[in-house]
Amino acid sequence: MNEQSEKIDQIIEKFKNEKGTIIGLMQDIHGEYRYLPEEVLLRVSAELDIPMAKLYTLATFYKSFRLEPVGKHHVRVCIGTACHVNGATKIVETLERELGVKSGQTTEDNQFTLETVNCLGACALGPLVLVDGEYHGKIDQGKLKKLLNKYR
């Protein structure tokens, strides 16, 4: 925690010096924790004199920000149009069934967080699943099971 606390100091300091954007600041924090912890937002709010309401408005407006921690593995399913017409709905349903969570949630054992995303820009390879930043293209129900087992 201490190390992270120092990182946050640096992030806040960087923002003060460079006059960066609030979004950039929040992205840096998000990069550190993979979500926006309330206590960190409170600190940012106090130190930079930005109302908490504004931070929350931004945090909930943008899809990339989470207010809850992610599990060990971050599974993101593309539901962009190209992936959609190639069967992304089935992929989401299968994952929800296999992991026992709805999209947006984290499994009880904290192993997987399931999310959907509107296009990852590799549309020619759809349907597409991204696990911890690694792309898995042309996925189907069978491949999905194997993939999950790899991370289980």
Added chain:
Amino acid sequence: MGRFRTNLLLCASTGCVSNKSLELKEAIEIELKKHSLQNEIKIILTGCNGFCANGPIMVVQPEGIFYQFLTVDDVPHLVEEHFLKGRPVEKLMYIPPKKETPVPKMSDIEFFKKQQLIALSNRGSIDPENIDEYIGKDGYRAMVKALTAMTPEEVIEEIKSSGLRGRGGAGFPTGRKWEICKNAREDEKFIICNADEGDPGAFMDRSIVESDPHCILEGMVIGAYAIGASAGFVYIRDEYPLALKRLIHAIKQAKKYGLLGKDILSTGFTFDISVNRGAGAFVCGEETSLIHSLEGNTPEPRTKPPFPAFSGYRQKPTNINNVETWANVPRIIQHGAKWYSEIGTETSKGTKVFSIVGKLKNTGLVEVPMGITMREIVFDIGGGILKDKKFKAVQIGGPSGGCIPDHLLDTPIDYESLTKAGAIMGSGGLIVMDEETCMVEVARYFLSFVQDESCGKCPPCREGTKHMLNILTEITEGRGKEEYIDLLQNMGMLIKETAICGLGNTSPNPVLTTIRYFRDEYEAHIKEKRCPARTCKTLIHYSILEDKCTGCHLCFKNCPTQAITGEVKKAHFITQQKCIKCGMCFDVCRFDAVRYE
């Protein structure tokens, strides 16, 4: 590239990297060393070739041999045969659909033949992380020409007479936009590159940034000089980590070379670019919303006028263009407006980059001259429909666009013809749909996207699209009523007229065009409670054909809800009450014994 006898241009863009092209690079390096070829043959990691579906892709130069679907296991054989013995490996080449003989050369492959590269002219041929390679291909020459031999007015005149129109969606003439901003009476001005690429199913801008980041920087410097801006921003989508990395790297290199920053090339002109990441909100692609986001404010759009050219970033005149628009600028300045305006149609000049995806054989990214027909794109370049199914429609323009049905396939691609057909040029996402795509469901998909992305500021978009979505859901789930079609059309027209930004007032388009061209599908759902494409889950059911079922038991083992009963070697049976219609049995059956209708 001089002293090597052969260059291996290996694609290292998002698509091919996800197909393990980086592992491939290592394997090739090891193998080349084994045969002591490392001083004769060089591997260059390039940007996207566009033929993403067949990746990883490698082009061997100078012969121009095209290899596809490469795996690490292919490497020893490939290196020995081709690079040692000089015998290109046929089994790794492209074989056209329904043909048996491979096509060795990239330039002979149908997918590449009809393309004309301007915005993507360096794709697949340079290392995007090496500024020297860009310069080696005449990079930054247009900038030198503009800054040293042209006045800002002359630059604007050149862009105006080239006929270049904005590639971000609306198609506003770029030169005119620049002129308006230049003439705005303020000292401080800004320019922005819109790389937010929100259209789901499109990746033109990602590919341009990944394969040729310097051409965007060069375009922006030229634009800034013409307009009189001292600072610029690239607003890039958060989902594009590789593009972001290459862009930041390119800016660093350009600064080091004195091509960006203070007193560029000692001309006295100063211009700097900073990069801002989006955070996953579609509406931020809209220019006023994007500017609010840059300022750190709530990124809701506002009504126009005033246009950003008068009051944009920090209320200063701001010129905003799309990635592809910027990428065209250096080429126009270098080769001249006349050259550019000879390509394309009367009203739409130059080329357009499209991502062609969906139910298509050759999916990927293409750049074609304006005026080409949709049919040529789908059937010649795209190779036709996957599994030779029947073509149904091309969706163009994403959530703001519409679909082009079979009988309009010969529509030439230009801004006006597409608008006449009820669609829009949009940013370049083309999604091909076949007989198994339900058009009502597609309309529902786009509206649920818009509902999700609506910022909530204006009621027509926030509430109107919600009601339209509810109606469409009713229809796809078999509870549709006959008056719903008229209701959808009326609501659609109302939202078009009253929403405050482009997101809202184009959102009914996918519904309106699908009703226009596929009314029969809506009627089948409503009157017969039937989904002709067999997609809408509530309206289909699965069954097993007794005479085809061999009793292999595979469906039984895979069914997640134990809805299938039956003994080995005897016909199986689905209990409808337990079936969740996941389609697993259909997917696993090897005897075509599972049917759904």
